[in-house]
Amino acid sequence: MNAAITPTRAEPVEAPLFLPALPGGVTRLAPALLLLVLFAALLGVAVGSAAIPPGRVLAALAGRGDDIERAILVELRVPRVLLGLAVGAMLGLGGAALQGYLRNPLAEPSVLGASNGAALGAVIALYFGLAQAWPWVLPLLAIAGALATLALLFTLAGRSESPLTLILAGIAVSTLAGAGISLALNLSPNPFAAMEIMTWLLGSLEDRSFRHVLLALPCIGVGIVLLAGQGRALDALTLGEDGAAALGVDLAATRRRLLLGVAIGVGGAVAVSGAIGFVGLIVPHLIRPLTDRSPSALLWPSALAGAALLVLADVAVRVIPTTSELRLGVVTAFLGVPVFLAHLMRERRLW
Template sequence: MTTRALLLPALAAACLVAIVAACLIGSTPLPADRVLAALVGGADAGDRLVVWQIRLPRAIAAFLVGASLGISGAALQGLLRNPLAEPGVLGVSASASLAATFSLYYGLTAISPWALPVAAITGALAATALIALAAIRTQSVVTLILIGVGLSSFAGAAMSLLMNLAPNPFSLSDMINWMLGSVANRSFTEIGLTAPFFFAGGAILLATRRGLSALTLGEEAASGVGLNLRHQRIFTVLGAGLATGASVALGGAIGFVGIVAPHIVRPFVGYDPARSLMPSALLAGLILVVADIFVRVLPTTNELKLGVVAALIGAPAFAWIAMQRRAVHD
C-alpha cells in the first residue's frame, strides 16, 4: 500500500532530478552553479544559451516523447488486454513517421509549421484505428501483433521508397533522422507546436482510464458491468493516436519504451491498467531522459540516435516479456 502511494511522487522526483542532471551534463563543461544560475535566469548570456536553447529543451523533449509513449503503451495494453501492445510494435510509430516523412518530402512543412505534427498525428490515428478495428474482428493476440508487424513493414517499405526517391542528400538525412528517432537540437518552438497534442492525448487517456480496468474482465463482462465498449475504443484510440503522433513529430520513431515502462510499473499498481497510466508515463519519460544523457556523453564519433539505443535495449526486453507470457492467454 505504501509503495503504491509513494510510486508517483518518487517517479516525479526522479524525473525532475534527471531533467536537471541533463542540464548539468554535456559536451561543453559547465559547472553546476553556473547551470543552476542560468536555469533561474542569472549567469551570462552564453551559459543561458547552452541551458535554455540546447540542454533544457532537449531534456524536456526526451521526457515528453517518453511520457507519451509510456502512457499510450499502457493504454493500448489495457484496451487490447495484451502486454505486448505498444505504438512501436503495432506499427503506429512507423505509420506516424511515414506520414511525417511524407510531409517533409513534399515540402508541406514549408507551408505551415503545423504540417509536420498534424501529418504525424494523422498517420498515428489511422494506424491505431486500423489496429483497433482488427482487434474487434480477431480475439487472437498473435494475429494482432502480426498485423502490427505487417503495418510496420509496410510503413518501413514506403519510407525506403521515399528515401530511394529522395531528391538530395539533405532530405535523405532528414528522413533518416525521423526513422532512427532523436531529440537532438529540439527547440521550445517545436515543443510548443506538439504540446497541445501531447496534452490532449494524455488528458483523453487519463479521463477514460477507468474503462481499461473493466476490460480486465474481457469485453463481454466489461459491457456487463456497464462499460460502453464503443466509446472506450474510440477514446483510447484517439488519445493514444494523438500522444504517439505528437511524440513522433517531436522525436521520430522511438520504439519499445511504451512496452518496457508499463511492464515494470504493473506489479506496483496491482496489475490494474488504469492505475498504470500515470506511473508508466513518468517512468518512460525518465528512461528516455536518462538514455539521452548517455547518448550525449558516450564518446562516439557520431552521436548515437536515441531511437537506436532504445531499440537496442528494448527489443531484447520485448522478446523476454513475450517469453514470460503463458500460452493460456491466447
C-alpha cells in the first residue's frame, strides 16, 4: 500500500530588495505618469508669486538672465519642486505598500505612527530651541522619532505577524506621539514657540533649500528601495499569511523591510516638509482602477502619482489668493477627505 503523500511546506525565502521587472499594467501606465510628473515639475518651477516669463525662466536656469530671477528659480523653486517630488513619491509608495501588506484600503504611513513619531521628534527640536541653534538637528530628531516609533511598534507587536496586531500597535504608538505633541503645545514657554510648532505641523515646502534636499534624499531613497522591492511578497499576501508562507514568503523579513522602509523614508520626508497627510491614502485609490489591482502593480505608479500630486498641490498653495500662503498639509487634507468619504460610502453599501 502506498504511503500517503503529504504536501511539504516551502522553505521561506526573502524577496529581493529591488525587482527590475515591472508588471504589465505598470509599463502601460508609466509613460503617462512620467509625463504628468514632468508637467508638474515644470509648472512648479515656472509658477510662483513672482511672475517670470517662460523665456526668462529658461535663461535663468541656463545660468543667464537677471540675477534676482535666477536666485528665485534656482535657490527657491527648484529645491521646492525636488522636495515635492521626493516627499510625494515616498508618501504615495508608503501608502500603497501598507495597503497591500495590511490588506486595509485605508492604511497609510500614519497608521503605524511613523508620521506622528517623526513630527514629535521635530517638535522636540522646536520646543527646546535646538532647531534655531543648529538647523540640522530638526531633520535628525524627526528621523530619530520615526525610528523610535518603529522600535516601540516592534516591542508592542512582538513576534506576531498579524496585520491587525500591527494596526492596533500602530494606533497606540501614534496616539502616544500625538499626546506628546499636544503636551509640547500646552507647555510651550511662549506663544511664538507654539505658533512655530503649529505652523510646522500643518506641513509646507516654503523656504526650503538644497540643504533640505540633501538631508531628505538619502532617507527617502533608502525607504523607496526597501518598499519597492516587496511586490511579489505583497501579491502573495493577498492569499493570507498561511498562503504566502506556503509560497515561500518570509513574513518576518517582509514585515521588517516594510516597517523600516516606512520609518526611514517617512521620517526623512516629514523632517523637511512637516506633517503632510492623506497623500498615502489618496494616491493608491486613484491609481488602483488603472491597474490590475494587484499590490505589486500599485507600487511604482503610486510613487509617480504621489510625486505629481504633491507638486501640483504645492503649486495650488502658491496661486490661491490669500493674505498668507496656505499650508500644504491643509490642501492635501481637503483633497483626502472626499476620497475617504467615497470609499466609506462604497463599503457601507457592501454591508
